[in-house]
Amino acid sequence: MNTVLHETKVTRIDTKMLRNGSILQQPLQSCQKNTDRVRISGKGGDDPVRLRSQRSLTTTAALCLKLLLLLHLLTLGKCYIREDSHSTLKERYRTRTVPKMLYPQFDLSQSGNVTALADKTALLNCRVHNAGNLSVSWVRHRDIHLLTVGPYTYTSDQRFRVVHERDSDDWILKIAYVQPRDSGVYECQVSTTPPTSHFISLNVVEPQTTILGGPDIHINKGSTINLTCVIQFSPEPPDYIFWNHNHKIIGYDSPRGGVTVIIEKGDETICTLLIQRARVSDSGLYECQPANAASANITVHVLNGEQPAAIQHGGQANYSSSSGKILLFLLVFLIGHDKFLK
Numbered sequence: 001m002n003t004v005l006h007e008t009k010v011t012r013i014d015t016k017m018l019r020n021g022s023i024l025q026q027p028l029q030s031c032q033k034n035t036d037r038v039r040i041s042g043k044g045g046d047d048p049v050r051l052r053s054q055r056s057l058t059t060t061a062a063l064c065l066k067l068l069l070l071l072h073l074l075t076l077g078k079c080y081i082r083e084d085s086h087s088t089l090k091e092r093y094r095t096r097t098v099p100k101m102l103y104p105q106f107d108l109s110q111s112g113n114v115t116a117l118a119d120k121t122a123l124l125n126c127r128v129h130n131a132g133n134l135s136v137s138w139v140r141h142r143d144i145h146l147l148t149v150g151p152y153t154y155t156s157d158q159r160f161r162v163v164h165e166r167d168s169d170d171w172i173l174k175i176a177y178v179q180p181r182d183s184g185v186y187e188c189q190v191s192t193t194p195p196t197s198h199f200i201s202l203n204v205v206e207p208q209t210t211i212l213g214g215p216d217i218h219i220n221k222g223s224t225i226n227l228t229c230v231i232q233f234s235p236e237p238p239d240y241i242f243w244n245h246n247h248k249i250i251g252y253d254s255p256r257g258g259v260t261v262i263i264e265k266g267d268e269t270i271c272t273l274l275i276q277r278a279r280v281s282d283s284g285l286y287e288c289q290p291a292n293a294a295s296a297n298i299t300v301h302v303l304n305g306e307q308p309a310a311i312q313h314g315g316q317a318n319y320s321s322s323s324g325k326i327l328l329f330l331l332v333f334l335i336g337h338d339k340f341l342k
Helices: 048-074 320-341
Strands: 004-006 010-019 022-025 038-040 078-083 088-092 114-117 122-129 136-140 145-149 160-163 170-175 184-190 196-205 208-211 216-220 225-232 241-245 259-264 269-275 284-290 296-303 311-313 316-318
Touching (some): 114 122, 122 184, 122 196, 136 170, 145 160, 170 184, 208 284, 225 241, 225 284, 225 296, 241 259, 269 284
Parallel strands (some): 114 196
Antiparallel strands (some): 010 078, 078 088, 122 170, 136 145, 136 184, 160 170, 184 196, 225 269, 241 284, 259 269, 284 296, 311 316
């Protein structure tokens, strides 16, 4: 029986990958193999059935090898396979999309400086987009003290804790019963390499309440009592302001009548109390009591024909006695000085 020859040959396999718009050539040595010719020979006495079986096994093995190589290359990217002497170019594509790394970004419009009222709760918000699995921490710069990491607190001061909801970009540092000593710079830090930070300034203020003209004013009977209360250094206007007379709240709709309160809100809150046709019984201690600040007081003296050094007339103080003495002294001085020059 004549010799039977079965021939399979992969002459060359090249691999090219597309990544980020540029071609990255990575020849795979495992793909650059030349298979040897497989010869199946037999003698005249060989069994034809056995020869056909061997030939079939050899063909199957070669096909399996080619399929394994093809699958391996397809998992890598773009492959070119050149088979046998026909030089047929077969192109296989597999698109590999490499996700672009999104860098964490701070939302400055939602992570601004904070002014808080003493003894209240301060909320410092740090909004971080694209944080992913990175950790967000809070650091107090005054003493470089690590306060929180992720949802965990690393300080013994129980006034500090972090507030963060799942799937939210907000990491809020909550400080209860905030004090002026808590004022300063706080750092919101993301655990990139190197770390990315945003700084927030906390200003803790204690509102001050003052009544102009104190601690005592004098007013004639029948005039208008004019008391002006000024609330300063408050992050927001008070919700309410009470006026008390001798520790009792003044009722604006009381039978006394003639009581008016005017409130002007701005950087400073000004509250004016007007009491018309002052009576001797209106004398006493007046207290301005805002909702978000300490109170202030002043003593009012309603006079019945008496003339002290300073008397309030319709809300204005008249320093007639002392002013007259000063003017008389200046007049005498100028006359004497003029005669000396002559």
